[in-house]
Amino acid sequence: MLEEDLILQQLLNEDDILTEKQKKIIVAAIESFSEKGFAATSTSEIAKKAGVAEGTIFRHYKTKKDLLLSIVAPMMAKLLAPFILKDINKVLDRQFETYEDFLRAMVENRREFLVKNLPIIKIMLQEIPFQPELREQFKEHVAKDTFRRFATLVEHYQAKGQLIEMPSMSAVRLSASAIFGFLLARYLIVPEIEWDDETETERTIQFVMHGLSRKA
Amino acid sequence: MLEEDLILQQLLNEDDILTEKQKKIIVAAIESFSEKGFAATSTSEIAKKAGVAEGTIFRHYKTKKDLLLSIVAPMMAKLLAPFILKDINKVLDRQFETYEDFLRAMVENRREFLVKNLPIIKIMLQEIPFQPELREQFKEHVAKDTFRRFATLVEHYQAKGQLIEMPSMSAVRLSASAIFGFLLARYLIVPEIEWDDETETERTIQFVMHGLSRKA
DNA sequence: CGAAAAAATGAGTGATTACTCACTTTACTT
DNA sequence: AAGTAAAGTGAGTAATCACTCATTTTTTCG
Structure with missing residues (x-):
């Protein structure tokens, strides 16, 4: 079964246009958001956990909410x-x-x-x-x-x-x-x-x- | 049926020791917390909605979390x-x-x-x-x-x-x-x-x- | 290689955060 | 009415927030 059930894998392979740092940001964000909640998670915390500079997050996502939506939206379709x-x-x-x-x-x-x-x-x-x-x-x-x-x-x-x-x-x-x-x-x-x-x-x-x- | 189902009434009558301002704080907090979520609600916002000074909130509740717990805890027992x-x-x-x-x-x-x-x-x-x-x-x-x-x-x-x-x-x-x-x-x-x-x-x-x- | 583009950086931004405290106002007791 | 305690205030605090941007590093490709 090569069913693509894993949303995470799907997120990380999207168009092959994701950089390594961006993938780390997504993984870190998912972890923090699910543990502490979206509003209670800071972007600095995500950056630290992902091992990137905070500015890198905003290079790929206009806002923190953008990051959230990019993670959750693909879920809906599935x-x-x-x-x-x-x-x-x-x-x-x-x-x-x-x-x-x-x-x-x-x-x-x-x-x-x-x-x-x-x-x-x-x-x-x-x-x-x-x-x-x-x-x-x-x-x-x-x-x-x-x-x-x-x-x-x-x-x-x-x-x-x-x-x-x-x-x-x-x-x-x-x-x-x-x-x-x-x-x-x-x-x-x-x-x-x-x-x-x-x-x-x-x-x-x-x-x-x-x-x-x-x-x- | 004088059943005390209304937690809010119960909260506001507790021991008769609640001041008017404190009651307004509870009502405002419930409204904001349920609409925007706990983490996304600021104490200044609650104070404004309740028509009290921000300091008044902390006179009655040590922390914002304390305020949350004082509202939700009575729910559990019910x-x-x-x-x-x-x-x-x-x-x-x-x-x-x-x-x-x-x-x-x-x-x-x-x-x-x-x-x-x-x-x-x-x-x-x-x-x-x-x-x-x-x-x-x-x-x-x-x-x-x-x-x-x-x-x-x-x-x-x-x-x-x-x-x-x-x-x-x-x-x-x-x-x-x-x-x-x-x-x-x-x-x-x-x-x-x-x-x-x-x-x-x-x-x-x-x-x-x-x-x-x-x-x- | 070398130049142009893309990615990444991190110090810096003003705004906002939860919370404090010296002080004023109100309420209660006698 | 005077005195005392409780309630309320709001300016002030340091910390943290999401986000910016000039600069540096890395990647791409002729």
Whole structure:
């Protein structure tokens, strides 16, 4: 799988136009932003951690906020990654016979994405409420794209008689709550406790299926 | 219902020892912290909004962080409020015959709490990752107290044969994901879209019940 | 190589930061 | 009303902030 899930790698290889110092700046910024928060991190601190002069940061990014956006923005586009499986409705039948199969694939897909990009995701979640640009991007990508595609997909399985009738928006919301509630608890809220990943994953999927499938 | 759900009122009446100026400081701080974030809010800004001299803030609070903690800390204790409904184990049978009844009561209870204290809750969620004191309080109250009481309650309904056998921790996690996923989406993430509250609430409860109850 | 361009530097900018303190105003007690 | 304690003030503090820019270093390429 040469899937480019690692946003960091993607950031650092962008167009091959990034200098070594610039890469170090990005790495240092991600570390500091995720640990202390954007507003509480100073540019001098980033420069020191990156081993560059403070002026170098502003040679590549007009402002500190610019640096933040250059890190977080690529994240947004990737949020809908699991739904770009080409022409959804047509390929779906062969790829995922049941909603359950789809759910299972999505949990694993998003789990890998989350684990690989944890610090950037933390920054994103922290700053979305305060950066209008990020809020807008989030609504664009998540609300419009991802959510709608997810909904289309649910309608597909409803039409096949697998899922109970219910506004697809609600079905998506319930599915997403269960899945991301699990992933967030597992990797962000209480990662320090012992988790039986396989069991909890399966339980979560079965929980959703019991809640949404036609044949109880 | 003279339930003291409003943390703000509680803060302002504390011991009757708060001066008028101090109350204005708290109100102004809550507003600024929730809008711009703790680190991005200056004490001069709070003073201006409160209509007091900047020195007055530091007469009552040693540091800016002290002010933050005095606002958010009382929140924590209230997070487990729905579980202090008198002596759980004993009153339970007569109060909530079914898990469904309990869920319904909890959703309404937490919904009111969330709506009434939205700004303070936003501040809390934002700052928990960065303030060790808050992290600790959160784990103490939520993990130890609330989660455990919730689990005890689930075990009660499992023993009555209403819920399927499953580690109570998992059942609590799944229930909480669905409920708080709903409430967060409704009031924090996308409050601007139209919600049919009654229908969505009921759907959420039924979703949990289908996922966890014995008789499908 | 050598010249031009790009990258990097770090001292310096004014503004802003959280916080202090000597002092004034207000409130309370008798 | 006088005396005392608490509350409030705002100019002042050193530190730090994001950002600039003249200069130096490195890279590119004919």
